Amino acid sequence: MNSQTADIATRIHERHIVIDMHADTAQRLVDEDVNLNHELADGHFDRVRMQRGGVAAQFFAVWVNPHYYGTGGATAIARADIQIAAVHRLVENHPRVWTLATCAADVRQAKTQGKCAALLGLEGGYAIDNNFANIERYFKMGVRYMSATWTHSTDWAGTSHDGTGRGRGLNSFGKDVTREMNRLGMMVDVSHVSDKTFWDTIAASRKPVIASHSNARALARVRRNLSDDMIRAIANANGVACVVFYPAFLDDKWNALKEAVQAETETLQALKLARETHSDDAVRERLALERVYEAAYKRLPQVPVSRVIDHIEHIVNLVGINHVGLGSDFDGIQATPRDLESIADYPNITRELLRRGFAEDDIARVLGGNVLRVMEDSERD
Numbered sequence: 276m277n278s279q280t281a282d283i284a285t286r287i288h289e290r291h292i293v294i295d296m297h298a299d300t301a302q303r304l305v306d307e308d309v310n311l312n313h314e315l316a317d318g319h320f321d322r323v324r325m326q327r328g329g330v331a332a333q334f335f336a337v338w339v340n341p342h343y344y345g346t347g348g349a350t351a352i353a354r355a356d357i358q359i360a361a362v363h364r365l366v367e368n369h370p371r372v373w374t375l376a377t378c379a380a381d382v383r384q385a386k387t388q389g390k391c392a393a394l395l396g397l398e399g400g401y402a403i404d405n406n407f408a409n410i411e412r413y414f415k416m417g418v419r420y421m422s423a424t425w426t427h428s429t430d431w432a433g434t435s436h437d438g439t440g441r442g443r444g445l446n447s448f449g450k451d452v453t454r455e456m457n458r459l460g461m462m463v464d465v466s467h468v469s470d471k472t473f474w475d476t477i478a479a480s481r482k483p484v485i486a487s488h489s490n491a492r493a494l495a496r497v498r499r500n501l502s503d504d505m506i507r508a509i510a511n512a513n514g515v516a517c518v519v520f521y522p523a524f525l526d527d528k529w530n531a532l533k534e535a536v537q538a539e540t541e542t543l544q545a546l547k548l549a550r551e552t553h554s555d556d557a558v559r560e561r562l563a564l565e566r567v568y569e570a571a572y573k574r575l576p577q578v579p580v581s582r583v584i585d586h587i588e589h590i591v592n593l594v595g596i597n598h599v600g601l602g603s604d605f606d607g608i609q610a611t612p613r614d615l616e617s618i619a620d621y622p623n624i625t626r627e628l629l630r631r632g633f634a635e636d637d638i639a640r641v642l643g644g645n646v647l648r649v650m651e652d653s654e655r656d
């Protein structure tokens with residue numbers, strides 16, 4: 276692509292609000308004490324690269340890994356709280372460059388002021404600990420979306436990641452959770468949940484539903500991706516499906532190659548899961564194992580950035596331009612597409628959309644306009 280196209284992409288990011296719906300960086304703040312105001316040599320996200328990529332707003336996913344912290348209880352709550360506190364601290368310690376955004380207007384204001392907007396989402400409902408009051412508690416801490424599950428089912432919702440979870444949807448408490456989120460103005464995220472939970476959520480929610488980081492199952496046949504019917508249902512509810520950059524969710528061929536290296540990582544996986552404690556040593560050990568995964572997957576051919584655009588185009592062809600967004604999962608994935616190796620590479624998405632003939636207005640919707648609309652709809656009674 277020529278430098279003129281590159282230039283146009285940069286200007287589009289200057290003129291419009293770019294929002295990433297999902298990065299796992301909050302755990303790096305807690306476990307590695309990284310300084311996000313410096314350009315980091317590793318990982319996928321920091322403020323320097325965020326600004327270079329022309330990204331205005333980042334949703335920090337507050338991920339409670341149930342393997343280590345449980346599907347509820349005091350440890351799950353503490354794990355969520357410590358990540359939220361870390362994001363709060365990041366913003367409070369650097370008020371000239373960061374702002375905590377809790378509504379669409381905050382994001383717009385941050386853009387006008389040239390600040391980076393930090394937002395919060397809960398990945399998996401483990402930290403609410405089956406307690407209704409905790410939903411509002413997290414809302415008051417700034418959390419603006421929540422998914423019911425990650426890879427473990429909760430008592431009230433099934434996950435797409437195991438056979439038992441796939442047989443389960445939302446129970447009556449789960450439906451109440453959805454309605455309480457609607458009441459508060461917390462967006463309901465369907466990434467990772469079982470198909471049954473997805474359809475129960477669509478039925479229970481009176482506000483738009485989001486998928487913070489999910490792709491099209493038609494292009495990559497993994498269960499956590501969205502079927503065409505699901506994408507249509509999200510669109511009918513005026514919601515947004517945000518495509519995720521993890522190669523295994525983008526491309527079946529890459530996923531098959533990954534399975535092939537799985538044999539050598541299986542022992543590591545067992546070792547990793549055996550470590551159920553959250554001592555500093557266990558955390559350090561897990562981080563070291565993550566690096567081993569990354570090294571193993573680096574040997575695989577990279578999926579091109581254009582594959583991300585294939586998923587965007589698939590969604591656009593199904594339901595139009597108003598229901599697609601972006602949720603990288605940066606710092607939560609052990610491999611990235613080529614030319615999309617950190618948040619700094621976001622303009623390469625825009626360049627590929629331009630190359631495929633998307634108009635600036637439409638690109639602006641994909642980059643963040645659609646998410647802002649859903650936020651505004653969620654904020655209204």
Ligand SMILES: [Zn+2]
Pocket residue numbers: 398466467488604607
């Ligand atoms: Zn996830």
